[in-house]
Amino acid sequence: MSQNYNLPTEVKFCAECVIxxxxxxxxxxxxxxxxxxxxxxxxxxxxxCDACNWSKIKKTKIDWxxxxxxxxxxxxxxxxxxxxxxxxxxxxxxxxxxxxxxxLKEKYNMHPLTVTWSPHIYTNVGKKNFYxxxxxxxxxxxxxxxxxxxxxxxxxxxxNIGHPFQPxxxxxxxxxxxxxxxKKIPLIFYGENVAEYGNRIEDNYSPLMDNNLITAFNIxxxxxxxxxxxxxxLKEKYNxxxxxxxxxxxxxxxDINSLDLQVHYMSYYKFWRPQENFYYASQHMGxxxxxxxxxxxxxxxxGLDDKLECFHYYLMLLKFGLGRANSDSAQEIRDGxxxxxxxxxxxxxxxxxxxxxxxxxxxDYTSIDKETFHxxxxxxxxxxxxxxKSNFWDLKYKVx
Numbered sequence: 348m349s350q351n352y353n354l355p356t357e358v359k360f361c362a363e364c365v366i367x368x369x370x371x372x373x374x375x376x377x378x379x380x381x382x383x384x385x386x387x388x389x390x391x392x393x394x395x396c397d398a399c400n401w402s403k404i405k406k407t408k409i410d411w412x413x414x415x416x417x418x419x420x421x422x423x424x425x426x427x428x429x430x431x432x433x434x435x436x437x438x439x440x441x442x443x444x445x446x447x448x449x450x451l452k453e454k455y456n457m458h459p460l461t462v463t464w465s466p467h468i469y470t471n472v473g474k475k476n477f478y479x480x481x482x483x484x485x486x487x488x489x490x491x492x493x494x495x496x497x498x499x500x501x502x503x504x505x506x507n508i509g510h511p512f513q514p515x516x517x518x519x520x521x522x523x524x525x526x527x528x529x530k531k532i533p534l535i536f537y538g539e540n541v542a543e544y545g546n547r548i549e550d551n552y553s554p555l556m557d558n559n560l561i562t563a564f565n566i567x568x569x570x571x572x573x574x575x576x577x578x579x580x581l582k583e584k585y586n587x588x589x590x591x592x593x594x595x596x597x598x599x600x601x602d603i604n605s606l607d608l609q610v611h612y613m614s615y616y617k618f619w620r621p622q623e624n625f626y627y628a629s630q631h632m633g634x635x636x637x638x639x640x641x642x643x644x645x646x647x648x649x650g651l652d653d654k655l656e657c658f659h660y661y662l663m664l665l666k667f668g669l670g671r672a673n674s675d676s677a678q679e680i681r682d683g684x685x686x687x688x689x690x691x692x693x694x695x696x697x698x699x700x701x702x703x704x705x706x707x708x709x710x711d712y713t714s715i716d717k718e719t720f721h722x723x724x725x726x727x728x729x730x731x732x733x734x735x736k737s738n739f740w741d742l743k744y745k746v747x
Contacts, residue, residue, distance in 0.1 A: 352666060352729065353384035358744040362394040364677040365690045365746045369667040369732070370396075372546050388545035397548040402681040405551075411618055417554075418616040422455050425534045432460040435535045437523040438487070439463060439652045440477035443538035443621065445628035447613045448485055451536060453631075459536075462526045464519040465491040466653035467501065468708055472637045473652035479633035490522050492594040499585065500574045502713040507575030509666060509727030511713070512659035514574060514595070517564055521597040524561045524608065528598050533606050539614035544678065554615035561610060564597040620682050642702035643671040645693050657702035658709050664699065665724060668732040668742055672697035691746050699742065
């Protein structure tokens with residue numbers, strides 16, 4: 348049975364970028380089920396999305412010099428006089444985390460410890476960039492979950508909720524706070540708030556990540572959802588124990604409060620421009636791009652780390668009508684790198700592309716066959732957004 352996720356019935360596209368009112372807002376991962384109803388990005392009376400309105404606000408109404416002073420005051424408070432680790436930076440070795448780690452160390456004289464949740468399957472350039480980051484002067488802790496369990500959870504997340512990246516996202520979300528708690532480092536810096544791209548615009552006015560996002564995964568709670576299944580059921584059906592889920596355990600709120608742990612977004616303090624971060628990381632950290640563009644989009648500099656990431660965006664396309672090219676072009680329109688007409692053309696050309704080059708990797712990793720894969724896709728394909736013409740599926744609503 349296909350799902351429509353209770354999205355707005357009338358599909359509208361932003362008057363200034365290319366996203367639609369079908370774009371979901373980030374929620375706590377443990378609340379994802381196969382009966383999800385999604386809250387979506389807000390459009391104002393002029394048909395402009397929150398992300399575009401925020402882009403204009405940050406260009407004209409934010410005092411970035413004042414924000415810089417706030418950042419300096421924060422870092423002065425936390426800086427170690429002995430040169431011990433004083434800030435944790437969750438870092439994949441991509442452009443944004445490289446930028447954050449480097450400026451904290453080289454511009455602000457902090458002593459960052461970078462932490463990484465391992466991709467499902469490293470790309471060649473992703474692994475090279477990861478080591479480029481380390482070899483440019485950064486200590487790193489790489490967390491790699493139990494491969495058997497992570498593959499199972501990825502498979503179940505795909506088949507149950509159409510969200511194969513969910514276990515990875517949980518691990519990526521908890522690894523920074525877990526290491527910070529273990530090392531007793533009360534400061535964490537991420538790159539950008541997702542509100543930059545369409546979450547609630549008011550979220551951009553806080554430098555802090557919502558603690559609910561980093562304390563939501565208590566593996567002792569058998570009713571907690573993971574991959575669309577209660578943990579208790581996973582333990583019973585697959586003969587798993589708490590130890591098998593330990594890598595995904597988040598700190599609890601009492602732990603966070605006892606250390607006075609704060610998780611900050613650099614995008615609150617710095618005018619956030621992904622393309623400029625790419626240039627910076629290339630110059631200072633040896634960031635390399637792929638030999639060919641990322642499946643489903645037109646760039647060679649996004650989605651560099653993980654061979655399976657393109658399937659996360661492909662499922663987004665089926666559920667919400669918005670794929671990787673849409674996300675990339677929307678950002679570049681707001682940053683003035685391309686025009687809206689150029690963005691529309693790029694979406695039409697690349698957004699619905701199936702990631703054929705990574706298909707066998709996905710099948711091998713999840714141990715499913717092609718027939719099961721395509722049946723699962725159709726289960727999560729939104730019938731309000733797609734129609735079948737002859738032997739292929741076509742989006743009903745296309746950005747113009």
